[in-house]
Amino acid sequence: MDKECCSTHLIDGDGNFNVEGVDKFMKEVKLTECGLSYAVVAIMGPQSSGKSTLMNHLFNTNFREMDAFKGRSQTTKGIWMARCVGMEPCTVVMDLEGTDGRERGEDDTAFEKQSSLFALAVSDIVLINMWCHDIGREQAANKPLLKTVFQVMMRLFSPRKTTLLFVIRDKTRTPLENLEPVLREDIQKIWDSVPKPEAHRETPLSDFFNVEVVALSSFEEKEEQFKEQVTNLRKRFHQSIAPGGLAGDRRGVVPASGFSFSAQQIWKVIKENKDLDLPAHKVMVATVRCDEIANEKFSSFTENAEWCELEETVKTEPVRGFGKKLTSIIDACTKEYDFEATFFDEGVRTAKRKQLEDKLLQLVQPAYQSMLGHIRTGTLDKFKEAFNSALNEGKGFSAAARDCTKHCMSRFDEEAEGVNIEQANWDSSKVREKLSRDIDAHTESVQTAKLSELTSTYEAKLDEALSAPVEALLDGASSDTWPAIRKLLQREKEKSVSGFSGALSGFEMDNSTKDKMVSKLETHARGIVEAKAKEEAGRVLIRMKDRFTTLFSHDADSMPRVWTGKEDIRGITKTARAASLKLLSIMAAIRLEDDADNIESLLSLAILDPKAAASTNKSITADPLASSSWDKIPSTRTLITPVQCKSLWRQFKSETEYTVSQAISSQEASKRSNNWLPPPWAIVALLILGFNEFMTLLRNPLYLGLIFMAYLVGKALWVQLDFSNAFRLGIVPGLLSVSTKFLPTIMNLMKKLAEEGAAAATPNPDRNASIQSKSSSASSEVTSSDSAHNKTQ
Numbered sequence: 184m185d186k187e188c189c190s191t192h193l194i195d196g197d198g199n200f201n202v203e204g205v206d207k208f209m210k211e212v213k214l215t216e217c218g219l220s221y222a223v224v225a226i227m228g229p230q231s232s233g234k235s236t237l238m239n240h241l242f243n244t245n246f247r248e249m250d251a252f253k254g255r256s257q258t259t260k261g262i263w264m265a266r267c268v269g270m271e272p273c274t275v276v277m278d279l280e281g282t283d284g285r286e287r288g289e290d291d292t293a294f295e296k297q298s299s300l301f302a303l304a305v306s307d308i309v310l311i312n313m314w315c316h317d318i319g320r321e322q323a324a325n326k327p328l329l330k331t332v333f334q335v336m337m338r339l340f341s342p343r344k345t346t347l348l349f350v351i352r353d354k355t356r357t358p359l360e361n362l363e364p365v366l367r368e369d370i371q372k373i374w375d376s377v378p379k380p381e382a383h384r385e386t387p388l389s390d391f392f393n394v395e396v397v398a399l400s401s402f403e404e405k406e407e408q409f410k411e412q413v414t415n416l417r418k419r420f421h422q423s424i425a426p427g428g429l430a431g432d433r434r435g436v437v438p439a440s441g442f443s444f445s446a447q448q449i450w451k452v453i454k455e456n457k458d459l460d461l462p463a464h465k466v467m468v469a470t471v472r473c474d475e476i477a478n479e480k481f482s483s484f485t486e487n488a489e490w491c492e493l494e495e496t497v498k499t500e501p502v503r504g505f506g507k508k509l510t511s512i513i514d515a516c517t518k519e520y521d522f523e524a525t526f527f528d529e530g531v532r533t534a535k536r537k538q539l540e541d542k543l544l545q546l547v548q549p550a551y552q553s554m555l556g557h558i559r560t561g562t563l564d565k566f567k568e569a570f571n572s573a574l575n576e577g578k579g580f581s582a583a584a585r586d587c588t589k590h591c592m593s594r595f596d597e598e599a600e601g602v603n604i605e606q607a608n609w610d611s612s613k614v615r616e617k618l619s620r621d622i623d624a625h626t627e628s629v630q631t632a633k634l635s636e637l638t639s640t641y642e643a644k645l646d647e648a649l650s651a652p653v654e655a656l657l658d659g660a661s662s663d664t665w666p667a668i669r670k671l672l673q674r675e676k677e678k679s680v681s682g683f684s685g686a687l688s689g690f691e692m693d694n695s696t697k698d699k700m701v702s703k704l705e706t707h708a709r710g711i712v713e714a715k716a717k718e719e720a721g722r723v724l725i726r727m728k729d730r731f732t733t734l735f736s737h738d739a740d741s742m743p744r745v746w747t748g749k750e751d752i753r754g755i756t757k758t759a760r761a762a763s764l765k766l767l768s769i770m771a772a773i774r775l776e777d778d779a780d781n782i783e784s785l786l787s788l789a790i791l792d793p794k795a796a797a798s799t800n801k802s803i804t805a806d807p808l809a810s811s812s813w814d815k816i817p818s819t820r821t822l823i824t825p826v827q828c829k830s831l832w833r834q835f836k837s838e839t840e841y842t843v844s845q846a847i848s849s850q851e852a853s854k855r856s857n858n859w860l861p862p863p864w865a866i867v868a869l870l871i872l873g874f875n876e877f878m879t880l881l882r883n884p885l886y887l888g889l890i891f892m893a894y895l896v897g898k899a900l901w902v903q904l905d906f907s908n909a910f911r912l913g914i915v916p917g918l919l920s921v922s923t924k925f926l927p928t929i930m931n932l933m934k935k936l937a938e939e940g941a942a943a944a945t946p947n948p949d950r951n952a953s954i955q956s957k958s959s960s961a962s963s964e965v966t967s968s969d970s971a972h973n974k975t976q
């Protein structure tokens with residue numbers, strides 16, 4: 184490959200630039216990789232002056248040469264380009280169409296000028312081919328060419344200090360030392376005669392060109408000498424761009440990768456016949472090329488496998504070493520850019536680099552943000568976990584919150600630092616603030632939950648400690664009830680408040696909030712007692728009745744009373760009512776303050792002793808209970824108003840009246856059942872008046888026997904019919920009971936007697952025994968049936 188010159192038709196005879204051909208050429212000779220170390224050499228001169236021949240010998244190219252035997256005509260059309268084989272650095276050579284050609288005619292110098300300007304703009308070294316015999320001649324063919332060169336030169340704003348190497352062909356015996364001054368004089372003359380713009384009127388030729396002269400023998404006549412001289416000349420082209428070389432002080436070189444584009448643009452400008460501003464052109468080429476390189480690098484970045492994987496992963500989970508990874512990928516990308524764009528205009532290059540970097544950073548920023556998001560949520564989760572375990576370990580709330588927050592924030596800072604991309608230096612403070620806000624919100628919600636949990640715990644404890652005891656105290660209402668409740672409340676409140684305050688200390692709250700919470704708890708304690716009292720007040724009637732019944736139906740030893748007739752029912756009723764009234768007076772108001780009140784005295788006065796009350800209160804009102812509030816007791820503390828007391832008492836009385844009347848009637852019944860004997864006077868009269876009959880009966884044994892029999896039957900009936908019990912409930916129910924049982928009892932007795940008689944008449948002892956057993960079982964049956972019957976009675 185290196186052995187090939189890869190000649191290409193750069194611009195055809197019609198002035199068309201061969202873009203594809205040049206790009207292909209660039210690739211083949213790997214010009215892109217050369218940076219600035221390449222040289223461009225062009226040759227111009229009259230048609231058929233042996234230019235192509237010289238180039239081919241000098242640079243080992245294969246430009247088409249004229250066949251000398253066919254006649255002298257135009258061979259090279261347009262501009263050809265090739266790579267010099269075996270030359271360092273890479274040297275691109277251009278073979279231009281000959282000037283002054285018959286084919287274009289005398290007046291068509293347009294292409295000649297255009298190609299000359301192109302060669303001057305693009306090349307570092309321009310060979311000007313001329314016949315030796317033309318030197319010093321006024322009408323020599325090279326003079327118009329030189330004029331053209333110098334004229335078009337003026338259109339380049341900033342010349343590149345091109346080396347003009349005059350190649351004198353077919354040199355005669357005149358030594359070069361003599362020829363050169365003449366030639367230089369001619370050149371100077373032409374330079375002076377060329378119209379120059381104001382700025383360059385006094386500028387010497389040397390500012391624009393390095394002029395070198397070389398003479399060669401005729402190729403046709405002294406080929407050996409020619410070749411030898413060409414070999415010598417070739418040596419001068421080695422390292423031509425190094426200081427001291429042929430093109431050692433060239434300027435404004437376009438980097439090799441921009442050569443194609445640059446040449447194309449230059450040709451375009453030349454064809455449009457515009458002035459060619461080389462510095463501006465250089466910037467333009469740099470801009471376009473750097474842009475191309477940057478775009479190429481950007482798209483290769485977007486396809487970078489490592490980046491694609493990173494981008495994909497970070498969408499769902501955090502990536503380890505995110506910052507470092509991304510920094511190195513971006514760095515590699517920009518380094519590649521730097522490498523390729525290194526020889527372009529620095530300003531443009533830097534600007535485009537910045538643009539590329541910005542574009543890259545813009546591309547990766549969402550990934551950075553998601554990464555920060557992962558860190559934020561991760562840190563928040565860690566905080567929640569750490570905070571929770573710190574609280575579980577029993578650490579104070581505020582201390583735990585402070586420590587965990589501090590630890591988590593520094594952890595976030597550390598991790599955010601690791602995510603940072605060196606090229607970007609982005610600010611993570613917004614995410615940090617959000618995290619801080621989230622942590623605060625979480626802490627606050629936990630605090631609220633903890634405080635409410637704490638409050639409910641203490642409230643529940645208070646409920647437990649107060650509800651049942653207060654209920655029990657109110658149930659056994661006595662003068663000591665409210666003082667006892669007060670004492671209980673005070674004790675439980677103090678216990679609860681001290682525990683609660685201790686628990687609150689971990690929260691490091693300000694005193695006013697703390698006091699508020701404590702007083703809320705105290706209010707709650709009070710509320711429990713009040714609620715319980717209200718609840719009990721709602722059941723006061725039942726309680727009163729209970730108390731009444733308990734006292735009324737039981738004696739001092741709590742034994743159930745049997746109304747035998749000796750009891751003082753009135754007295755018992757009064758005591759029981761007084762106790763119930765006491766209960767009512769206790770339940771009438773909440774007495775959590777140690778204030779004395781007159782509810783009890785007022786109630787007992789108005790209810791138990793209404794006459795006395797009427798006489799004492801005559802001046803104020805007829806009924807002291809005709810009021811909806813108690814004296815000195817606010818409505819908030821009132822449980823039962825005086826009016827309600829009154830109506831409650833009325834209801835209580837009506838509902839307990841039955842019990843009392845029952846007691847009275849059972850007492851009377853008891854008295855009656857104990858008096859079944861006739862009055863004593865009747866017994867005395869009976870004894871006196873019936874004395875004779877008694878005596879008669881006692882003296883006659885038959886009568887005695889009959890009386891004895893009648894007594895036995897009577898006694899049996901008395902026992903069987905259970906007279907005493909039957910008549911306990913009164914005469915009518917007694918008669919009814921006895922009459923229903925009378926006939927079956929007689930029948931039973933008869934049956935029993937008959938069976939006993941039959942058993943006594945039987946001689947067989949065995950049979951007797953069996954009969955006896957049967958009869959005994961029958962009798963037991965009778966007895967049992969009797970007893971069962973009695974039971975049902």
Ligand SMILES: Nc1nc2c(ncn2[C@@H]2O[C@H](COP(=O)(O)OP(=O)(O)OP(=O)(O)O)[C@@H](O)[C@H]2O)c(=O)[nH]1
Nearest residue numbers: 230231232233234235236249251257258259281402
């Ligand atoms: N007298 C003389 N003739 C030469 C020399 N070198 C080449 N020639 C002859 O000149 C003729 C033209 O040669 P080319 O190399 O084609 O000339 P050219 O300048 O490239 O011609 P165009 O491309 O048509 O402008 C050929 O026949 C060559 O043999 C030389 O040094 N002296």
Ligand SMILES: [Mg+2]
Nearest residue numbers: 234235258259
């Ligand atoms: Mg030629």
